[in-house]
Amino acid sequence: MRRRHSGPLAREVGLWVLALIWSIPFFFLIVVSVKPTAELFSSALQLPSRIDLGSYAGAWQSGHLGSALVSSLVITGGSVLGIVALSSVAAYTLARREGRIAVIMGLLFLIGIVLPSQLGLIPIYSLFKKLHLLGTYTGLILLNVSTWLPLAVFLYTGFLRQLSHEYEEAAQIDGASVWYTFLHVVFPLLRPVTGTVAILSGILIWNDFFNPLVFLSGTGKTPLPVAVYSFVGNYATQWNYVFAAVAIALVPALLFFIFAQRQLIQGFSGGVKG
């Protein structure tokens, strides 16, 4: 397509050198995780004499990573669904309406992006206690949705503002209701930004450590980061076990990203190009 750029081999090689440097932490993550325990205290640069997957089995079992994986999936899946459902309709309303109320709502979400959540932590904690939401998936999912809604609304609104109204008008001239139009015409057009919102909030929630620590501790529903953290606490110097646990927790997120990376970039660009 771009002929003028064909063959910048030197640049590609240069970038690969940088990429290799960037991958050094991953290299050690893998290498150390398969090191036999007996070789842990040899030089850090020493490659393992054989590949020992015992640390993976050990971390999986004694770290309860299986049930943590299920928890992570439930929490992340539920939260992302909630965020996409609530933010897309809210952003559509905001983007298609004008006037003072729309401006105030826009500000509410905009400031909501930057408000740190620490201030509200204790009031929410005691409210959840009263409502018996403490230690439940529902409680944490509600909290996650409220935390990431503002950013999602912001991304959706930006995209919607640039989206042509023609499709909606055509649907409505054909007699479609507002709800039908949104569900069958607008929402499918939002696919790129829905992808961005889902991936971005999915990654952030998947990796969230602090909120599950506070709201799910000691329930057996703790997700991967908390499980890995408590596992590491017990095996502080057993780097092969620590790294095996870290690698297990990393795989789903990495797979998800590899499949979704083009979507992510498209959605950020905030516009459908015809």
Added chain:
Amino acid sequence: MTSQNSRNVLGVVRPSGERKRPNPPRHVPPWAWAVPAVLLVFLARYVAAVAGGWYAFTDWNGLTPTANFTGLANFRQIFTDEGARGALLNTVKFAACFVVLTNLVGLFLAVALNQHLKTRYLLRTVFFAPVVMSQLATAFIWRFLFDYSGPVNGVLGALGLESLKKTWLANPTWSFWAVVVVLVWQFSGLAMVILLAGLQGIPQEVEEAAEIDGASSWQRLVRVTLPLLAPALAISIQLSVISGLAIFDTVMALTNGGPLGATETLATQVYKQTFVFGRYGYGTALALLLTILIVAAALIQQLTTRATERRNA
């Protein structure tokens, strides 16, 4: 349609810079659609923040049923306490380094990987991969890399630079930069992706026209690409300012704020004062200070972005 357009003729002037939009559809979505999101955000973010923020003006310790109103005493203490002032200074230093370095590296990677290199998708994946890791996992890996008997010192030793070996994370000067290195490694990929998205929105013809006019690749970057990239750059900077000021997980897992408070930030102090030392009122005052800092930084950035856009319009 025509009757609506004529309103513009009658003197309804659009603010400059705003894109001309088609007329709104006849049926707009009802306000009720926004209610669940607005309610949830309002209650969980704003009401909760106000309810929690009130404790910043009390001496509550988290246990007693009542809290005594102490006015601005907590804030006076923050500005006289050397530890808290250090944490405030570190927060600003971390944020500044974080914003500048992640965006510079991200910009470099985005421009480089926007070309049609054969392996560009693979390269993007490599640079973005750290972003999908939890900050906790990243910190564990780097703790190993920076360990005294770890690979960083191992390489220095192998190069004959024994004298440069350090306990990186326990060194009052170097621990700060070690944390910065980890943050830049982890988050430059995010800036890259946002800026790549912006670059893909720039029509190819614009750059080609500049090339035909004889602009060098540096001139094209500075005069053509960067100005068109401004909106994406604004988003990227905004996100990095917010997250840079609130850095928590990485510091806690790498250095726990040490040594001697060298990497302590407001966020780590909020956590420690509140949950470790049980000084709930004081911790909340720190959280309020952090909130004000973040909101102010975000607002200043919004205003400068708008002003620049208006000037360019």
